[in-house]
Amino acid sequence: MFDNVVYLDNAASTRLDERVLEAMSPYFFEIYAVATSEFGYSMGIEAKEALESAREGIASALGASSEEVIFTSGDTESSNMALKGVAMALGKKKGKHIIVSKIEDFSVLNTAKALERQGFRVDYLEVDGEGFVNVDQLRECITDETILVSIQHANQEIGTIQDIEAIGQICEERDVLFHTDATHTFTRVPIDVRRVPVDLMTLSAHTIHGPKGIGALYVRKDTPIAKWMDGGFQEFNMRAGLENIPGAVGFAKAVELVSPEENERLRAMRDTLIERVLSEIPHTTLNGHRWKRTPQNANITFHFVEGESITLHLDLRGFAVSTGSACFSRSLEASHVILGIGGDHERAHGSVRFTFGRYNTMEDVNAVVDAVAEVVEELRSISPLTEGKQ
Numbered sequence: 001m002f003d004n005v006v007y008l009d010n011a012a013s014t015r016l017d018e019r020v021l022e023a024m025s026p027y028f029f030e031i032y033a034v035a036t037s038e039f040g041y042s043m044g045i046e047a048k049e050a051l052e053s054a055r056e057g058i059a060s061a062l063g064a065s066s067e068e069v070i071f072t073s074g075d076t077e078s079s080n081m082a083l084k085g086v087a088m089a090l091g092k093k094k095g096k097h098i099i100v101s102k103i104e105d106f107s108v109l110n111t112a113k114a115l116e117r118q119g120f121r122v123d124y125l126e127v128d129g130e131g132f133v134n135v136d137q138l139r140e141c142i143t144d145e146t147i148l149v150s151i152q153h154a155n156q157e158i159g160t161i162q163d164i165e166a167i168g169q170i171c172e173e174r175d176v177l178f179h180t181d182a183t184h185t186f187t188r189v190p191i192d193v194r195r196v197p198v199d200l201m202t203l204s205a206h207t208i209h210g211p212k213g214i215g216a217l218y219v220r221k222d223t224p225i226a227k228w229m230d231g232g233f234q235e236f237n238m239r240a241g242l243e244n245i246p247g248a249v250g251f252a253k254a255v256e257l258v259s260p261e262e263n264e265r266l267r268a269m270r271d272t273l274i275e276r277v278l279s280e281i282p283h284t285t286l287n288g289h290r291w292k293r294t295p296q297n298a299n300i301t302f303h304f305v306e307g308e309s310i311t312l313h314l315d316l317r318g319f320a321v322s323t324g325s326a327c328f329s330r331s332l333e334a335s336h337v338i339l340g341i342g343g344d345h346e347r348a349h350g351s352v353r354f355t356f357g358r359y360n361t362m363e364d365v366n367a368v369v370d371a372v373a374e375v376v377e378e379l380r381s382i383s384p385l386t387e388g389k390q
Contacts, residue, residue: 001315004080004318005318005319005320006318006364006367007320007357007359007360007367008319008320008321008354008355008356008364008368009320009321009322009353009355010142010207010355010360011156011184011296011322011353011355011356011358012209012297012322013145013206013295014206014207014208014209014210014357014358015209015357015358015359016206016210016211016250017209017210017254017257017354017358018254019253019314020039020123020209020250020254020257021250022210023027023249023250023252023253024246024247024249024250024253025246026058026282027245027246027380028161028246028250029034029046031047031245032047033046033047033157034047034242034243035047035048035051035059035061035243035245036048041303043109043151044067046069047245047309050245050248050249051071051102051243051245051248051249051336052066052268053161053192053249053252054245054248054249054251054252055069055071055248057252057255057256057345058203058216058252058255059218061186061187061255061379062186062191062192062193062201062218063192063193063195064193064218065218065221067219067221067236068218068219068220068221068381069217070216070217070218070219070235070236070238070239071112071214071216071235071239071243071244071248071251072094072214072215072216072217072239072253073139073213073215073244074109074206074212074213074214074257075105075107075181075203075204075206075215076217077215078107078202078203078204078215078217078223079105079107079108079111079150079179079181079202080107080111080230080238081217081225081229081238082115082150082200082202082225083098083108083111083112083115083150083179084111084115084228085150085225085227085228086147086148086177086179086200086223086224086225086226087115087118087120087147088213088228089224089225089226090147090148090177090224091120091147093220093224093315094145094147095143095144095145095147096119096120096121096145096147096152097113097120097121097123097143097145097146097147098112098115098121098122098123098146098147098148098149099122099124099125099138099141099142099146099148099150099151099245100112100122100123100124100126100149100150100151101133101151101152102124102125102126102127102336102340103126103127103131103152103155103157103158103337103341103387104150104151104152104181105152105181105183105334107154107181107202108150108152108181109225109336112124112150112281113190119323121145121306123141125137125138125141125151126340127341128342129287129341129342130160130288130292130341131158131160131289131337131340131341132160132163132289132313133160133162133167135163135166135167135170138151138167138170139170139355142170142174142176146174146176146309147165147176147177147275148177148178148179149177149178149179149354150178150179150180150311151164151167151179151332152180152181152182152183153180153181153182153184153185153191153241154182154184154185154189154293154294154297155184156183156184156285156294156338157287157289157299157335157337157338157351157353158288158291158297158301158337158338158341158353159288159293159294159296159297159298159299160288160289160292161183161185161189161289161292161293161294162180162236164178164180164196164198165195165196165197165307167180168180168196168197168205169197169198171199171304172197174348174375177199177200177223177224178197178198178199178200179198179199179200179201179202180198180200180201180202181202182201182202182203183202183203183204183207184207184294184297184374185233185294185382186196186201186203186204186207186208186255187254187255187258188208188263188266188295188296188297188345189209189257189294191216193220197314198218198221198253199219199220199223200213200217200218200220200223200225200260201217201218201389202217203215203216203217203218204216204377205247205250205251208240208247208253208255208258209254209257209357210250210253210254210255211246211250211251211254213244213247214244214247214248214250214385215251216251218251219238223285225238227240228312229241229355238245238322242329252347261292262358263295264295266295266296266328266356266357266360267295268357268362269356269361269362269364269365270293270297271317272362272365272366273298273354273365273368273369274286274290274298274300276298276365276366276369277298277300277369277372278371279371280369280373281372281373281376282350283299283303284301284302284303284305285300285347286298286299286300287299287301287337287338287341287343287347287351290326295356295357296304296356296357297353297354297355298353298355299351299352299354300351300352300354301338301343301348301350302350302352302372302376302381303346303350304346304350304380305344305376305379305380305383306321306349306350306379307323307350307351307352308349310323310350310352310372310375310379311352312379313374313375314368314371314375315377317375318364319368319371321352321354321366321368322352322353322355323335323349323351323353331358331370334348334349335351337350337368338351339369342354352372354368374382
């Protein structure tokens with residue numbers, strides 16, 4: 001049904017790689033037992049070994065030890081675990097102050113708001129016109145009662161990459177825990193926790209051609225964090241519930257398959273789209289930093305037209321893109337990210353995000369630019385917003 005669709009919304013989710021499915025398959029049909037200890041039965045032991053091997057593979061990609069990787073159901077659960085787990089561990093011992101940026105994804109923003117309702121104080125850091133956190137403001141915001149800073153590695157909409165090494169150093173100097181959401185950077189941008197002073201890191205498989213419903217939280221050894229979901233003793237007694245062994249195996253395989261060469265290919269597609277759109281289509285604005293952005297992301301505002309209209313017309317032509325983040329496609333609200341970088345509602349509603357993946361080609365890029373040029377010209381010709389401005 002969708003064989004001819006050019007899918008350019010890989011920040012929302014990616015097509016599963018067949019090699020990932022192949023790696024997962026035995027754990028659905030052959031080794032389907034619950035992971036058990038060395039004193040259990042053979043199938044359970046083999047399932048446990050697969051789970052631990054997957055954990056080691058993901059940990060190795062981070063420069064971490066395997067016991068520092070906790071499997072979860074995805075990035076939303078991981079960020080909830082990080083913020084709520086630290087709040088439960090330190091809220092009564094140290095303080096109830098948390099710092100996040102204004103442009104975090106909803107898994108962090110809404111968790112912070114939930115903690116506010118429980119009596120925690122949250123500061124929301126400003127960002128500049130390209131999406132970078134003001135590190136001086138961060139320094140000023142930290143108090144003796146600050147227990148956690150949560151700032152994403154890269155933004156889900158505009159792709160801007162934060163200097164998490166500098167942010168982590170500030171937190172380390174002030175004895176404050178640092179969490180970062182690396183959903184859109186893990187394997188795409190180098191991350192080494194031996195060098196970067198980060199205490200907690202959110203990871204997910206769905207953005208790197210892995211399965212949906214599996215993610216992880218990196219927790220540096222000796223980080224104070226409480227178990228926030230009751231149940232069994234799985235995941236080092238940090239995350240209750242039956243382990244998703246096929247998902248974990250698939251996640252590890254997806255990590256293994258990402259290569260520097262692939263990331264360079266994504267970067268080339270991103271740069272071609274940005275350069276062509278900005279030079280060939282008038283009244284366009286790149287959202288986010290031109291170079292310090294994830295290799296797979298291009299977010300552009302087409303002034304005087306609605307991003308929703310562009311996505312609809314592109315869909316009719318066989319191209320799948322999004323306006324703002326995937327979450328905003330269900331809402332008419334202006335993107336909090338575009339507003340956060342100083343854009344007005346017109347700029348926010350006119351933004352379109354193009355995100356590339358393994359199965360895209362340079363032909364896709366050129367075809368979508370040609371289609372966008374036609375669509376924008378058509379829409380502007382009937383838009384009252386363009387009168388006297390072209």
